[in-house]
Amino acid sequence: MHNDGKVVPIKKAHATPSPLARLPVVLLQVRDKAVQQLQQGLQDLFDNADDTLFEMADKSRNTLDHHIFFEAMRDLRLKRKNFERVFLEQLFEAFASLGQAGRGELQLVPVVSYDAPPGSSRDDLEKAVALEAMLGRVRHRDGLALGQLTARLSALLGNRLDERENPLGPALLCEFFLRAGRSLGVEIRVKLIMLKLFEKYVLSDADQLYGEANQLLVATGVLPDLEAVPSRRLEARATRKHPREEPLPATDQPVDENGQEAFAALQELLTAVRGSVAPTLEASAEPLPISTRDLLRLLSHLQQYVPEPEAEDDFDLRNQLEQLLTRVSVKSGKSRVVEDADEDVINLIALLFEFILNDRAVPDAFKALIGRLQIPMLKVALLDKSFLSRAGHPARRLLNEIAVAAMGSSPHDDYQRDPLYLRIEQVVQRLLNEFIEDPAIFPELLAEFSAFTADERRRSELLEQHTREAEAGRVRTEAARQRVADVLNRRLLGKVLPRPVVQFLQQAWSQVLLLASLKHGEQSVQWQAALRTMDELIWSVSLQPDTEAGRHLLEQLPGLLKALRDGLSSAAFDPFSTREFFLRLQALHVQAPEGIEELIEVHEPFVLSAASPDPVIDLPSNDPDLLKAQELKVGSWVVFQADATSTLRCKLTAIMAPANTYIFTSRTGLKVLEKSAGQLALAFKRGTLHSLDDGPLFERALAAVVNKLRQLNRGK
Template structure:
């Protein structure tokens, strides 16, 4: 566990004044030092729990297991602070008990075997076995240091303690953890994962916990004859915090003939803009070309003064170079000019970034940030002309990765900070060795790959949820159609109509969703409904009416079984059965009990009015051209523009489902609503293709136009 000064101070409210007042000062120091380390360990645990549960959801074999892990992630985020507070409170209470005379029996984790105790559940057995295994590993690994700490506490307090009574022993630490976790509404599989994380991020550093506690007690002369146990270096922690660097792609291969030809073709087009980078001096000044190496040194100097993204003034690369060349020229007395090939590279980079900073696909919040890459990209292009001809060039790929990751982001997105770190590293560290681009590409690509894997999984979860919702809506409408077919135009008792519409419709809906409309359960539900309607429509003086009593037990049982299958509370339907009994015994009294069903039953809330457009409407055609995976931006009234991805088109409702960068649903629109948004200019599509390739194609097209105009 790290102790870097960022640990949140322990609230003094945790302490119980009277027993703590009887504790020796050094024991209070042990407690507070341990509390800091344990709190840091818990913070690490929760910081990593989200990733661990996400990985488990990713590996889940079915939607139910996946849902369990997603819900656990949500529960942990909501209850994290309370969990940490309860854990620390239990720790302080355990130290307080040490100072009480005639201590009561400590709450200990029992020693268990692999055989279940009578009446123990399978979940309890799994948790108990996992706990015993954890305790065994800690005792085997750190038993000597723990024994010394327990012996010193015993000597200090004058009471013989067992390791299981030591507030810092693994038994009580596990008890604190389990007690704090009682508020979590998670499944046993999640509880076992949390126990493993507790072992990984808290118990794995027990040697440091015991070592520092022993040192504090030793410094005050408590059992100095006990030989100190050296603290071990945890290889697992080192491997986690300092992962092995992967091999990096080389960037210093010689430029081939094809690369030279590609750059020569670009130079031909760039003749139209030559002369735009030159010092501002008198025409009589003697021109003196500056070498590429000296130009790189000037750019490295300029690189240190690239303004922050928040700066109001735009960074004009060519203008800044002109000013720098002018200062150098005045100092030397010669007109220092860049060589032709170098000027072509400068102009090309400037034009590329001009396109990038005006590209709609790049969020405004990221444009200034990406704009700070002009000098590093210019330097790598001067060093390696393959930058313009090879899509696999590390610097080019890094720019594309950054742009692709940013397309769905805002400045408040955590990704902004990650990209800012990449940009700042290039500005700080890139001199003339382009290998840093390969290093940063490897790191950033690994990060974005993990982000995409997360978003893909959440998008699939969103698609599945939306498919389930559409299926439910279709089934609900089917049930409504069946009810209307049987009820409309009939005169029936009001309680029966209300029961069928409000309760039995849910029984039929559940049967449809779980078993299908060809199932025995669905057919039984329809038959019971028809029998109920038949039973309250009979005249008692008819032959069928006189024999109704013989058939009622079967009908009532079918009704109760159906309600039970739909998890209806039997008490809430008791009144209906009493009314039904009265209806079967005698005819309804008064006209208010009988109603003619004229209004169709409409399930749930009605959807928005459909928007009717002609089939040849150009904006509706734009909607039909949208493909899943397309990025769009919605201009919203009095709000920031919403960038989102079309994740699913749900038939037959023809609903378009949009998600955020993280895969969570943010918007649902019909085809008509999207067409109207296109008409009003509130909706625009974004080109998600590689940014550099799009910029280069646009610049080449612009240069060709300029050359044709000459």
């Protein structure tokens, strides 16, 4: 375990049982209760870290800061689970160490000191100042409750503890946080932001942490006479976490005069499926139509029993309605049937949702959520037929907005922490709980959800722009690498030169050329100077000493050596790593070429590339799948089937010339895939790649249902 600052001795047990076995049961309860709160605090921290870093990137005034904050966001997302795991492991270890107090040999346990030692870097000083200020604020605000908790732990263990040894004290909590964050490759500004968030979302709730721990200890008789510390901030914290939401004013819904006419046209097609909703009774029972108002009441009753998304049983609306009608009919002694117009609406909505729940564009995990909207949408259609004909109807737009937002979500195990999934779940639950017959709730929910998705879209667009810029930079770098390799090959291939010089040019001077090309361009003075120095080096080791040029070589060497050193310095080469080359070069310059032992003929082309190129996939230019790949437009959504259980949904964000590389990003705007047109064509052929239709879901479903009904009517 890493030790920061001072250490103090506490005694370690000789016995072999686990330290946890020696802890009093109440102490384990204190630990487990604290773990619940700290886990929630860390989740809130990471959820808000993304927003905070995004805002910092958005406000940054230069490309470097923009890149730093976006890379930090990516690093946090990738390492979040490991971060939380390490933090909790440190907490568990600290509690286990308490179980060894007062027994046997000494064990060194770190006690954090945030005083920066002399000679510390500026970053360390900044971090030390920030930490000391954080600890001071916690002690000032919650010092009394913390002191009581430390005293009770000391009494329980029979060993006097220092506040800095208290596993729930701010000093050790900060230490756990810093240790967990060591794997993050972020600079000091990001670390300071993370510390501020740790204070805001974890340490700010320390009074609750200490209050609950003290209550558990008092309940078991540990120093019950200490005066209880009131929790001064519970109400303020509740207000912060659950702010009161003011409902949006209901908007007037314009009446679509063509609603009834459009519905009448649909009714002609729906006669083919009429008769599917009826009570199960003897044919002699007298039929009695049920009013639309009573039907709405039955649906509101069913609405309360819509199964949760995790339920395995399918919810068949028409079957459920039949059962209800049968029960009502048995009680009344008459066959209560649904009127034709209402049954047509029921069948139409059932067919629409049948299409939706089989649509590839809707991720499976979201289908269960959207499927729960079937009764609310049916009730809207019964109340307002313009729902079926007016594209701008708020309920219809809400369904389309939900489907568009969900389309880019790839399968993962932890939907309960996906903000989009949770927001859609909230919308669905509010409709099931609150929508009876007043449709004003739909424009309200639409406005709230549209604001949420607009913010998500803006965030992803910024990340997509960052991805495009990074890919453009990568393409420029790869092109520069190729040009540098071409320059070297023109000068080296076929020549016989000393091995150290060839290695130096290929391994070191190639980087000088690459940097000059990327920073200054190939028309610059720096690029021409680097070429000239390379040519002079090759010339210098190829001279015969008995020639006129060879006799004057020593006069020209200082300038050549200085140019070589200046070039290496511009590319940030360590002078010690190149010292051996210069010593060998000096020896080469005083030997005749035929006396040099390590002469080699360069016959292998030099390649300066960061990655091996993808194999070329040779397909005819008129191959249908290749044409299909080439027809993909930026903004198109696709789904890749990696294997039988793994799929990836992503959006084509850029097509990078000159190789026409297709760059795909996730819903959040991060790059997830890179393919050539040939690779896409092969995936289409194998059936592992499918384009997703991002058109409005309701409109696509309605068109499919109308087409299906027409086929049914033709078959009669």
